[in-house]
Amino acid sequence: xxxxEMTVNGKTVAGEAEDRTLLVNFLRDNLGLTGTHVGCDTSxxxxxxxxxxxxxxxxxxxxxxxxxxxxIVTIEGMAKGEKLHPVQQAFTECHGLQCGFCTPxxxxxxxxxxxxxxxxxEHDIVKGLHGNLCRCTGYVNIVKSVKRAAExxxxxx
Amino acid sequence: xxxxxREDLRLIQGTGHYTADWNQPGQLYGYVLRSPxxxxxxxxxxxxxxxxxPGVVKVMTFADVEAAGFKSLVGGVAPNxxxxxxxxxxxxxxxxxxxxxxxxxxxxxxYVIAETAAIAQDASEAxxxxxxxxxxxxxxxxxxxDGAPQLHADIxxxxxxxxxxxxxxxxxxxxxxxxxTSKIHLESQRLIVNPMEPRACLAVYHADExxxxxxxxxxxxxxxxxxxxxxxxxxxxKLEIIADDVGGSFGIRxxxxxxxxxxxLAAKQLGKPIKWVGTRTDSFLSDYHxxxxxxxxxxxxxxxxxxxxxxxxxxxxxxxxxxxNGAFIGTNNLTITCGGVYDVAALYARTRLIYTNxxxxxxxxxxxxxxxxxxxxRLVDQACHDHGLDPVETRRKNFVKAAQMPYKTPLGTTYDCxxxxxxxxxxxxxxxxxxFAGRKAASEKAGKLRGIGFATFLEASGGxxxxxxQTAARFDAKGDVTIYCAAGASGQGHETTFIxxxxxxxxxxxxxxxxxxxxxxxxxxxxxxxxxxxxxxQGSSFKLLAQKVIEKATPHAAEALGVTADAVSYAGGSFSxxxxxxxxxxxAKKLASAAAAHPFDCGAEGTFGxxxxxxxxxxxxEFDPVTGVAEIASYAAVDDLGNVMQPTLxxxxxxGGVVQGAGQVFGEHAVYDRESGQFLTASFxxxxxxxxxxxxxxxKWRGHAVPTKTNLLGAKGVGESGCSGSLPALMNAVMNxxxxxxxxxxxxxxxxxxxxxxxxxSEGGAAVRKAA
Ligand code: FES
Ligand code: FES
Numbered sequence: 001x002x003x004x005e006m007t008v009n010g011k012t013v014a015g016e017a018e019d020r021t022l023l024v025n026f027l028r029d030n031l032g033l034t035g036t037h038v039g040c041d042t043s044x045x046x047x048x049x050x051x052x053x054x055x056x057x058x059x060x061x062x063x064x065x066x067x068x069x070x071x072i073v074t075i076e077g078m079a080k081g082e083k084l085h086p087v088q089q090a091f092t093e094c095h096g097l098q099c100g101f102c103t104p105x106x107x108x109x110x111x112x113x114x115x116x117x118x119x120x121x122e123h124d125i126v127k128g129l130h131g132n133l134c135r136c137t138g139y140v141n142i143v144k145s146v147k148r149a150a151e152x153x154x155x156x157x
Numbered sequence: 158x159x160x161x162x163r164e165d166l167r168l169i170q171g172t173g174h175y176t177a178d179w180n181q182p183g184q185l186y187g188y189v190l191r192s193p194x195x196x197x198x199x200x201x202x203x204x205x206x207x208x209x210x211p212g213v214v215k216v217m218t219f220a221d222v223e224a225a226g227f228k229s230l231v232g233g234v235a236p237n238x239x240x241x242x243x244x245x246x247x248x249x250x251x252x253x254x255x256x257x258x259x260x261x262x263x264x265x266x267x268y269v270i271a272e273t274a275a276i277a278q279d280a281s282e283a284x285x286x287x288x289x290x291x292x293x294x295x296x297x298x299x300x301x302x303d304g305a306p307q308l309h310a311d312i313x314x315x316x317x318x319x320x321x322x323x324x325x326x327x328x329x330x331x332x333x334x335x336x337x338t339s340k341i342h343l344e345s346q347r348l349i350v351n352p353m354e355p356r357a358c359l360a361v362y363h364a365d366e367x368x369x370x371x372x373x374x375x376x377x378x379x380x381x382x383x384x385x386x387x388x389x390x391x392x393x394x395k396l397e398i399i400a401d402d403v404g405g406s407f408g409i410r411x412x413x414x415x416x417x418x419x420x421x422l423a424a425k426q427l428g429k430p431i432k433w434v435g436t437r438t439d440s441f442l443s444d445y446h447x448x449x450x451x452x453x454x455x456x457x458x459x460x461x462x463x464x465x466x467x468x469x470x471x472x473x474x475x476x477x478x479x480x481x482n483g484a485f486i487g488t489n490n491l492t493i494t495c496g497g498v499y500d501v502a503a504l505y506a507r508t509r510l511i512y513t514n515x516x517x518x519x520x521x522x523x524x525x526x527x528x529x530x531x532x533x534x535r536l537v538d539q540a541c542h543d544h545g546l547d548p549v550e551t552r553r554k555n556f557v558k559a560a561q562m563p564y565k566t567p568l569g570t571t572y573d574c575x576x577x578x579x580x581x582x583x584x585x586x587x588x589x590x591x592x593f594a595g596r597k598a599a600s601e602k603a604g605k606l607r608g609i610g611f612a613t614f615l616e617a618s619g620g621x622x623x624x625x626x627q628t629a630a631r632f633d634a635k636g637d638v639t640i641y642c643a644a645g646a647s648g649q650g651h652e653t654t655f656i657x658x659x660x661x662x663x664x665x666x667x668x669x670x671x672x673x674x675x676x677x678x679x680x681x682x683x684x685x686x687x688x689x690x691x692x693x694x695q696g697s698s699f700k701l702l703a704q705k706v707i708e709k710a711t712p713h714a715a716e717a718l719g720v721t722a723d724a725v726s727y728a729g730g731s732f733s734x735x736x737x738x739x740x741x742x743x744x745a746k747k748l749a750s751a752a753a754a755h756p757f758d759c760g761a762e763g764t765f766g767x768x769x770x771x772x773x774x775x776x777x778x779e780f781d782p783v784t785g786v787a788e789i790a791s792y793a794a795v796d797d798l799g800n801v802m803q804p805t806l807x808x809x810x811x812x813g814g815v816v817q818g819a820g821q822v823f824g825e826h827a828v829y830d831r832e833s834g835q836f837l838t839a840s841f842x843x844x845x846x847x848x849x850x851x852x853x854x855x856x857k858w859r860g861h862a863v864p865t866k867t868n869l870l871g872a873k874g875v876g877e878s879g880c881s882g883s884l885p886a887l888m889n890a891v892m893n894x895x896x897x898x899x900x901x902x903x904x905x906x907x908x909x910x911x912x913x914x915x916x917x918x919s920e921g922g923a924a925v926r927k928a929a
Contacts, residue, residue, distance in 0.1 A: 076172070099353065099354070135352055
């Protein structure tokens with residue numbers, strides 16, 4: 001067991017975890033942030049995507065202890081109070097989710113895509129989403145959501 | 158900003174409640190040890206080393222579930238369904254934990270319970286099991302071969318059931334007088350359902366009341382509770398099942414799994430909550446698989462191009478046991494619409510249900526309906542090709558006409574309504590069918606092979622095995638109302654749809670209306686989500702419920718207005734009489750009290766019939782002949798879903814269904830090794846899921862409603878139509894592109910490797926590669 005400290009959604013948090021504990025389990029079990037989901041055990045689905053020091057990463061593919069001192073944002077930290085993050089807003093406007101299980105990961109990945117590529121082409125979007133699986137939506141409205149989010153962000157709303 | 162759905166706000170902010178998100182103080186964790194063998198006797202099983210592992214609380218095996226009196230898992234056809242020669246289905250006992258023998262890789266053998274999930278998993282490795290391997294059979298063909306390995310001692314030849322429907326002699330007659338005949342062999346390959354939320358459960362025993370709570374994803378409470386009770390002996394009244402948010406179902410969550418039953422037992426025995434969270438590997442190995450059907454069809458056609466008869470001889474791979482709804486799919490669902498949208502004189506279908514050393518199958522989006530729709534439309538297309546018939550005009554000539562509705566098929570199924578020719582014309586216009594030659598020429602110029610295909614299909618929706626769909630309304634002390642039904646959502650947006658429907662029906666706004674599904678404390682029964690039926694079943698019942706609320710409220714309104722009940726009329730959310738009026742809400746608030754049940758509380762129920770969503774989907778596919786890589790160049794569909802309540806949500810269902818079909822056509826395939834019986838595609842690294850880059854993002858769709866009278870909403874259901882349309886439309890497009898190369902049949906999935914190999918071997922392929 002080691003004591004691990006990090007910043008999550010702007011707050012300093014700490015917890016005890018085994019060396020083998022995955023970051024995703026630390027977030028879910030120690031910190032109670034169950035919005036980050038586990039959809040696979042081979043790093044393929046992207047349901048666990050979070051932002052670590054500004055990058056989108058798969059939190060199932062990192063040990064909690066490796067995130068010592070990191071600055072993490074999870075889906076729970078995306079909205080500012082009542083105000084949704086533009087990507088969250090776009091997903092609901094465009095019906096970019098059905099069961100919602102893939103959605104936190106999709107939103108975190110999409111936000112990172114838009115940070116790197118503020119005016120993405122369709123190709124940029126589908127390439128960027130390659131590591132995120134969705135079984136419900138057929139991706140059509142997810143891609144639409146990312147385009148819409150770009151619009152919202154670029155309009156400064 | 159306009160959110161599309163009520164569900165969204167929690168789901169986009171990470172505050173939904175999926176099963177693994179629930180916790181209880183003092184909970185212990187379960188881990189399932191699964192069989193690594195496809196077919197083997199368990200010679201010895203020693204769990205003591207695991208029991209001795211620090212942190213382990215209990216290890217359960219068949220002996221524990223036997224001592225608890227557990228019955229077989231539920232599966233197979235209903236007892237009143239008889240096979241050929243009045244035979245009954247042969248169903249082996251399907252133990253919750255394996256007894257003496259394992260029948261497939263992944264079968265649950267032991268359940269380890271420990272203080273943490275990691276300890277439980279570590280300890281499972283200490284269990285000593287000696288297996289004596291038996292030769293496996295993982296295909297229907299191998300199971301039927303002479304000298305095939307026998308799975309179950311009392312089921313010689315591995316044949317569980319031979320079922321038939323229709324008139325074989327009448328079909329023979331039609332084939333005798335036919336001018337043309339064609340036949341086709343098709344495989345609807347085994348798939349992994351793969352909802353994104355892996356299965357999980359949390360079982361709690363309340364000793365003081367001798368009652369259980371099971372947190373578990375489900376498609377509806379009635380089936381789940383019924384089957385858990387049948388297997389475990391826990392009375393239904395003592396079992397509460399909670400499912401809030403469910404991360405996709407597609408058919409596999411309508412019945413319970415072994416982990417839920419052993420967790421309930423352990424929760425009672427240990428007096429502590431038991432949590433089990435499956436991994437994706439568990440999903441691949443132990444969720445019921447989908448499809449695994451082989452369809453062999455023949456068609457008889459007269460000299461005028463009129464279809465006379467269809468004959469089917471299908472084989473259903475049940476897996477190691479009869480589980481879930483596999484047998485129902487392989488009998489009823491494969492045959493009920495086996496003449497499709499066509500008016501034919503005779504139909505006959507035989508299906509054989511076979512045991513193999515594989516994970517048992519159950520429902521996957523459409524549950525046999527997409528498979529038969531696919532087979533009919535592939536066969537019709539093949540026949541048109543074989544005999545030089547025009548695919549559009551031949552279909553038109555043979556459609557059941559709108560004027561023939563209601564139409565009784567030779568099997569006795571009644572199609573209530575539909576206008577197949579109008580739907581087809583609409584779809585072909587939307588897809589610019591007539592302009593294909595130009596697009597093909599452009600593709601050819603770019604060195605690509607382009608094909609077009611379409612399918613006109615229908616499927617049976619509705620039905621269900623609970624005789625009626627009940628709903629209920631409960632008003633609280635503030636006069637707000639919660640409405641209830643027994644179907645469980647997993648992304649369909651029931652909360653949005655039903656609250657909106659109920660409010661509209663009452664002419665009130667949606668505030669103050671809550672929705673609860675599958676609440677065990679309400680004695681509301683009804684069918685689970687499935688068969689595209691929830692809107693037409695539960696939705697119709699909600700419409701009735703709104704009327705019931707008005708009826709209940711009317712005498713109170715009369716009193717408030719100082720008139721007799723018959724003088725009161727209701728419109729736009731208010732009761733009025735003689736120039737005075739009182740709002741329903743206002744009245745509900747006034748009559749509310751914390752002390753007593755609200756006088757407006759009521760329930761409704763109804764039985765709603767089977768109906769037939771139908772459509773015409775048109776697809777174009779382009780292959781790169783050098784690599785064999787396919788691209789869906791265009792996709793345009795028209796569906797008659799009857800009346801549509803929520804267009805945005807309906808379109809979402811179409812997208813999802815079409816892409817699941819595309820997944821099956823171009824990549825998905827659950828593969829077992831024929832020699833060892835090992836499962837080769839047990840992860841997302843080995844199993845090709847559709848991804849954002851591989852789907853037809855520019856899909857076009859429109860509705861063409863011919864409302865049904867079989868339910869109160871005129872709706873026909875949408876859940877499964879996307880798959881039923883996309884499998885045949887895409888495959889007809891694939892064959893249209895490949896036939897000129899000399900390739901006359903190819904089984905799904907149409908992978909680049911398979912196409913490349915076929916083109917290497919074909920003369921047409923060599924020519925076009927050279928040109929490219
Ligand atoms: S859970 Fe992290 S990629 Fe699937
Ligand atoms: S919305 Fe269900 S998996 Fe994406």
